[in-house]
Amino acid sequence: MVVRYVAYIDEAGDEGFGKLAGAGPTAQSSWFAIGALLVTKEDDRHLPMWRDEIMDQFPKKKTRDLHFQLLKHEQRVQACLMLAQKPIGACLVASNKVTLLTHPKREIFKQKQYLYNYLTRYLLERLTAACRKKAALEHDDQAHLTVVFSRRRGTDYHVMREYLELMRDGRELMRPVRSINWSVLDPSDIAVENHSNKAGLQLADVFTSAVWNALEPNGYGFCEQRYGRILTPRLLKQMGQRLHCGLTLIPPFGKTPLNDEQEEFVEFVRRFKEEGRGPPAPGAHR
Template sequence: MPSVSEPYEYILYIDEAGDDGLARIKPVDPNGASEWLVIGGFLTRSNYEAKAVDWVKDLRVQIDATQGPALHYRKLSPTKKDAACLYLAGLPVKAFVVCSHKLNMKGHQNSRAAIRNGKQWFYNYCVRLLMERATEMCLKDSLKHFQRPRSLRVIFSKRGGHSYPQTKAYWEILKRQSAGGTTLLNKREIRHQVLRFNLVDYVPHEQNAGLQLADIVASAFFQSIETSSQRWETRHAKLLEPIMAKERNVVADFGLALQPTNPNELKLSDDQKAIFKHFGYTTL
């Protein structure tokens, strides 16, 4: 990982579960992509960054998952998943999750977004939703405690097929739009006061302990909504409730964001609605 010379107050680890394919989607297409794309991660202060390694080592010993170079949530048994979520829920972190129901966008093409963001416009948009919420929390916290914006470091779990420079380029476009007052879909905006592009890294999962913890967040929520999977279970995600980020004391649409946001566009089963209702969505 490249060294960082600029100081920062916060650090955000981002991982994903599912994929961003829109052409063929389960369960409509048996061999299609996942029904959901989940972007998840957790935010903590920079003084805890070094402790992430100890957190992962301690967790792996506690749940007897010490084989292999890294912790992988999907490989854990249900009881070990419970223990992993409970462990993470006790740490000084805040979790953010964006869940996009892809069946509502099956086959959709956004030509204008594709021009700006290349082939991964959908992934970039979902990441944007998470960044809007995480940077909002950082800005409010830094103004409260330091009377000025403090910087945020962002570390992505590097996946094949993604161009992370495209993601940063998209953020640059949003920054210009924000400055010019031309932002589309401007219910929220990324708070660029705390975002520094030179503090954004893309690191393999195995090489960063924080990303292995972010995997718990993303995967637990993916498991709670991908009901076509034999591993569907809401219990693990519910265990993360103590660390879910809140706005005005509500998790819904902040710590947990559902896309599309208009309930009339969603055709979810009762099982799929369960986790969202648990965290405060009342109009599903």
């Protein structure tokens, strides 16, 4: 038997680092993140209902299209609280773009879509490992993952599929330490949909934007940890640890510069324990 999962992927921030935050009103974000909402195939059919339950909390909203950035603070908190109660797994990979300014390969990272593909690779490594582990532990079965990306302007998903096929076929010049589990994911099982067409993408937007806000300073230099803390129990984990699995920083924690608020949030994730926090999320490892 094959246990089937679906991951919905969205991003927060932007890829550019020529004019980072603090350089004026047109500055780029300091962090770029790609996040995923992971559910079983059985729960996938419940996502429109879960999205509608959240939207019902905002009766003045005229559409069923959920956008985190368009919500007020108190609405964001409510959306995170409701999402945290659902049987989901969640994973986010975030690049501290300030470190790219002095990176020896910064010219490579400036290439169109390179950083997006780079972070996607990290994300898929963690998602496929979680699915494989969950299926083996609970069902003694194989796992299969379908991935749905939120369509973004300027991204060539054909190029991404070719990049994944190159990795799958072992044609890289330098082999990575970790790898996507190709028994779980086939590059052909990648879809691209508009945000408004898929409730899963809208919920992935809530998760990704929520955790990104815990890392990205706002216009006054403050980070908003509350959203990310609420959703921390849903982060995937490995060997009991969510950091480096459900939340991955690049460069890693301890090597990437963080302000006090950012470090406080990452430490919260690192030290988080499951006791009294509800059932573990799909794909979570003990």
